[in-house]
Amino acid sequence: MDLDVRRLRVLHEVALRGGVTAAAGALHVTPSAVSQQLVQLSREAGCELVERSGRGVVLTAAGQVLAAHAERILGAVEHAVAGLAVLHQRVGGTVRVAAFPSAAGALVAPAAARAMAEHPDLDVRVVEAEDLQSQLDLRSATIDVAVRQEYDHVPVTRTAELDRHPITTDPMHLITPAGWGRATRRLADLSDVPWVASAEHTPCGRSTLRACHLAGFEPDIRHRAIDFALTLDLVAAGLGAALVPGLALRNVPHGVDVRPLDAPLTGRQIFAVTRPRGDGPLRPAIDALLRALAATAPGRPGSTTPGRAAPGRPGTLPAGLVPGPVQ
Structure with missing residues (x-):
């Protein structure tokens, strides 16, 4: 039995992506091409590897076994290539x-x-x-x-x-509208203000909520933004305070105060x-x-990315950052 490694990769993609169409998109080929490769691989294996299920296909028991081996085989090929590259420096x-x-x-x-x-x-x-x-x-x-x-x-x-x-x-920073005059490094100091946070299902949104709970209050979240640029714009408009990680503070609009978070520390x-x-x-x-x-990375010798903000006057930004329009 001779199995083509390229066809094994097609089977692996179908197993990983859950269907022919998704696998074709990942491989940048047509669904028809994926189906043809599966048919040929089934012939090489001597058994059916996929079967119809509704409008798509699912792996047969044999297909599942071969797909599991395919991932290991593809890994072994990659390790061989790495070994040769190391040998040739x-x-x-x-x-x-x-x-x-x-x-x-x-x-x-x-x-x-x-x-x-x-x-x-x-x-x-x-x-x-x-x-x-x-x-x-x-x-x-x-x-x-x-x-x-x-x-x-x-x-x-x-x-x-x-x-x-x-x-x-990447430490979190407290950002507030400059017009509030309430720049602070402590979450507890902002227990009575409206908040901007990421979507509830996101790690950032969940982390913000948990940090506020540890500081002893339930945040009044009035605005949700997945894009940090939108978060900064909402804060600049005076609509709330927010927790934002340092790497997201490269383009901070005017009218926003930035302080590294003090207590409770989070990042x-x-x-x-x-x-x-x-x-x-x-x-x-x-x-x-x-x-x-x-x-x-921030804080490393020779780093070219922003580091942690230092406390100071209103509008203080992480090192190397300049206030400007959000892109």
């Missing part, structure tokens, strides 16, 4: 990295530029994606590195299927995730990007 090729919005611009973009400047044969491709999507794309090997976040009070479930690489801590951990390397080495190109991310 070559840092080159393409590395695809996905990151959530505030990290993509403030952290990943300068790290990608730094890595490519240090290694001219390296090509880093950046994709904006939320955490769950980037983790799915990582498992499917459509990306190589996912930059993710974990807020205090909202732990992320860890899995042995992926390797975690710490990058930095988020930013980390990279890669497919498990087992006992072998990381591909040198991936390792180069991870080192650039760590070197570019």
Whole structure:
């Protein structure tokens, strides 16, 4: 029995994405092409791997067994490629990295530029994606590195299927309308004001609520904004106070006071995730990007991204930031 590795990847995508159409989108081919590859793989395997279910398909018992092996086989091929790259001491090729919005611009973009400047044969491709999507794309090997976040009070479930690489801590900041004259570093000082928060289901929204509870009050949340730029605009308009992480404070509009949060301290951990390397080495190109991310992170020597804000006059911003229009 000879099984084509490329067709095994198609089966893996169908299993991971839950259908032919979604797998085709991830592989940038037509659903018809995916179906044809599955038919051919079934012939190679000598048994049916998928069967009709409503308007889509599901894996048969044999398909589930082969899909589980396919993920391990694809991982072994990747480890072999990494071993050869280490042997030749070559840092080159393409590395695809996905990151959530505030990290993509403030952290990943300068790290990608730094890595490519240090290694001219390296090509880093950046994709904006939320955490769950980037983790799915990582498992499917459509990306190589996912930059993710974990807020205090909202732990992320860890899995042995992926390797975690710490990058930095991103502390939360209290932002208030300058017209209020109530710039502060303590949450408890703002127990009587309206609030702007992220959506209830988001880690940031849940972390904000929990931090306020720890400070001894129930926040009067009147506005919800997933985009931090909108959060800043709402605060600038005098509509409420908010908790915002430092990396989201690159473009702070006029009329906003920014203070690092004092008590209770809260923030988020930013980390990279890669497919498990087992006992072998990381591909040198991936390792180069991870080192650039760590070197570019706030608070590191040579960092080019914003660090923690210092207390001071109204409108104080994290180091290196300049008030201006929100992009």
